[in-house]
Amino acid sequence: MVQASMEMVKALLDGSRNVVVLTGAGISAESGVPTFRGREGLWKNHRPEDLARADAFFQHPELVWEFYNWRRELLSECVPNPAHLALAEMERQIPNFLLITQNVDGLHAKAGSRKLMEMHGSLWQVKCTVCTHVHEDRSTLPELPECPVCGHLLRPGVVWFGEPLVPGVLKVAIDQISKADVFLSIGTSGLVQPAASFYQLAKDHGAVTVEINLEPTPNTGLMDFALHGKAGKILPELVVGM
Structure with missing residues (x-):
C-alpha cells in the first residue's frame, strides 16, 4: 500500500x-538540527520557549543572545x-x-x-530593535550586537512566541x-x-x-x-x- x-x-x-x-x-x-523536545528540551536549565520571547529578550538580552549564538554555532555545522x-x-x-x-x-x-x-524568520538574520534595519549575518556575534545604522541593540531575526x-x-x-x-x-x-x-x-x-x-x-x-x-x-x- x-x-x-x-x-x-x-x-x-x-x-x-x-x-x-x-x-x-x-x-x-x-x-x-535539535528539535528541543525530550532530552534536548532544556538549555542551561531554561526552556527554549521561555527564551524565545520579546519580554525575555528585553529583560535579559545577554542571556537570550547567548542562547541564540549557541544555536547559530550548532547550525553552522549542519548541512x-x-x-x-x-x-x-x-x-x-x-x-x-x-x-x-x-x-x-x-x-x-x-x-x-x-x-x-x-x-x-531566520537565525541568520538580525534586525534592529529601534529602526527598520535588517541584514543577514553569519559571523560570530558579540554578546550584545549593535545596529550598524543607529547603534541600538540588534535582536535575532526570528518570530518569537506572541509576535x-x-x-x-x-x-x-x-x-x-x-x-x-x-x-x-x-x-x-x-x-x-x-x-x-x-x-x-x-x-x-x-x-x-x-x-x-x-x-x-x-x-x-x-x-x-x-x-x-x-x-x-x-x-x-x-x-x-x-
Whole structure:
C-alpha cells in the first residue's frame, strides 16, 4: 500500500503545475538540527520557549543572545540533507511552486530553494530593535550586537512566541495554497497555527493533500495520502525522473 501511494503521489506531482509545500522541524532533524523536545528540551536549565520571547529578550538580552549564538554555532555545522535538496529540485521542475517553512535554520536556502517563504524568520538574520534595519549575518556575534545604522541593540531575526508574522506573509501563503493542485506537509505535526490550518485550506480549494512524516500525526487521517518514513528517503524518490 505504501509503495502504491508513493507511485500515486509521484504521478500527481509529475502532472502538477501548482504545488505548495509546508515543512517543519522534522525535515531538519535529519540534518542534526535539535528539535528541543525530550532530552534536548532544556538549555542551561531554561526552556527554549521561555527564551524565545520579546519580554525575555528585553529583560535579559545577554542571556537570550547567548542562547541564540549557541544555536547559530550548532547550525553552522549542519548541512542540507537529501530532503532539502529534493525540494530544491522539485522547485526547478514545477512551474508554480512555493515552499513555506516553519524552520529558522536556513537549510532550505542553503540547499538552493529560492521560491521560499520563511514564516518564522531566520537565525541568520538580525534586525534592529529601534529602526527598520535588517541584514543577514553569519559571523560570530558579540554578546550584545549593535545596529550598524543607529547603534541600538540588534535582536535575532526570528518570530518569537506572541509576535505576529511578518506583514504580508500570511496573505501570500493563503493565496498560493488556494491555487495549489497538490499540498505537501513534511516533517510537521500540523498543530501550530496558522500553519495548522493550511492543509484544510488546500483541501477546501480542491488540492490533493499529502503528509510526509516519520510517524502519523493528528492530521494523518484527514490527508489524501500519508507517506511515513524519513523525508530524506521519500522525497528523492518522488522527484526522480520529474
